[in-house]
Amino acid sequence: FDESHYGFPEIYYKIMETDTQRVDAFHKAFQLHNNLQDATVCEIGVGTLPLTKLYMPYVKKAYLIENNPDLVPYINKEIAKHPWADKVEVIYADALTVDLPEKVDYVIGELMSIYCANEFQVQIFQHMREFLKPNGKLFPNRIVNFARLCEAEIDPDVHHYPVNFTRHQPMFLTQQFLVNEIELLKEKKQGVKLSFPVPVLFSGTVNALYLESYVEVTEGSNFTGTDSLMPPTVLKTTNTQEVKAGDLVHIDFSFDYGSSLDEISCVLS
Ligand SMILES: C[S@@+](CC[C@H](N)C(=O)[O-])C[C@H]1O[C@@H](n2cnc3c(N)ncnc32)[C@H](O)[C@@H]1O
Incomplete structure (x- = not known):
């Protein structure tokens, strides 16, 4: 905009x-x-x-x-x-x-x-x-953010891209996990700072997150991203990490609401 x-x-x-x-x-x-x-x-x-x-x-x-x-x-x-x-x-x-x-x-x-x-x-x-x-x-009333760790083919000068129906999915290495829930009537924070482990399902090199947001407009009416609104998005992680099925990857994740997606920090260890 x-x-x-x-x-x-x-x-x-x-x-x-x-x-x-x-x-x-x-x-x-x-x-x-x-x-x-x-x-x-x-x-x-x-x-x-x-x-x-x-x-x-x-x-x-x-x-x-x-x-x-x-x-x-x-x-x-x-x-x-x-x-x-x-x-x-x-x-x-x-x-x-x-x-x-x-x-x-x-x-x-x-x-x-x-x-x-x-x-x-x-x-x-x-x-x-x-x-x-x-x-x-x-x-809307509530927004719930999910992610998966993945290995994506992503150009060096691109930091993130939306996954519209013409694009290929990346290679997923974990299940979808909950990142945070924003209850808009109560949210006091200006952003998110989280640290959590995620179990790895498939071996590969994690270089990106696959982001999804689910929107509850009101109780009884929710939707996931559409082509014009919040399509799933592949975002490069801050570092890359080789993983094996059965590993636990630790994620340190932080971002401010309203800031550019490219400023999200996602450090893997
Ligand atoms: C995603 S569009 C949605 C437009 C329309 N409600 C619809 O559903 O198609 C968001 C609109 O909010 C306006 N907008 C964004 N930030 C605003 C702000 N701080 N104050 C007033 N309008 C704002 C933009 O100019 C834009 O027209």
């Missing part, structure tokens, strides 16, 4: 809008909450409004936040076309610091990247949850 305002190039918005797996997971979550009927809602990073349009007919009031100046004309024009326009207050501001005039029943925001790196999903929700009513809900 553009670091000056966090917005994406136009084509990315088209890809996100047409990613039915991603949009449907949010739709199902809204339906599980009675389509947010009569609720006061705040959505962060509305983009081209694909999620917004799903709940707007039902809610009482919505504060829509976006910080990408290139989207202002589109958002204004699009909202004006709908009968629900008078229920909307658009706030063009940075959600890391924005103030709302009242507390809301739901905060919605899809600002996710794999492992909550690259985008400030965690920090934004840490700020915005101050505006939630006592029984209010966040969409």
Whole structure:
């Protein structure tokens, strides 16, 4: 994204809008909450409004936040076309610091990247949850990060790459293991620092992690990465290690939410 305002190039918005797996997971979550009927809602990073349009007919009031100046004309024009326009207050501001005039029943925001790196999903929700009513809900609610150790064919000048359906899987050397769980309503930390052993299933040379994030939008609606959102990602480990089936590999793992994936440290011993 553009670091000056966090917005994406136009084509990315088209890809996100047409990613039915991603949009449907949010739709199902809204339906599980009675389509947010009569609720006061705040959505962060509305983009081209694909999620917004799903709940707007039902809610009482919505504060829509976006910080990408290139989207202002589109958002204004699009909202004006709908009968629900008078229920909307658009706030063009940075959600890391924005103030709302009242507390809301739901905060919605899809600002996710794999492992909550690259985008400030965690920090934004840490700020915005101050505006939630006592029984209010966040969409998404929880993100669970998994990894596998693997041997990947990866160019020397590439640090990580997403695994889309055209790419080959790397050679897996361990089972999938849980790295961390981020409960967005409660998370206080700004990142993760972990140290743990992993049993090796196959012999080889570990040179990468295969990262996956599972997103719970709300209880009853979760999904794993899609092509537009958090696809599984191969990330080089800080060092490489020869392993044999039956070994235990020790991992020292640390990263800050929102920082570049390339800054994740994963030391094997
Ligand atoms: C991944 S896109 C999602 C767009 C849309 N909600 C959707 O589901 O297609 C994230 C959007 O959040 C906006 N955004 C990112 N960080 C933001 C911030 N700190 N404050 C306000 N908007 C932000 C970006 O400009 C982008 O439009």
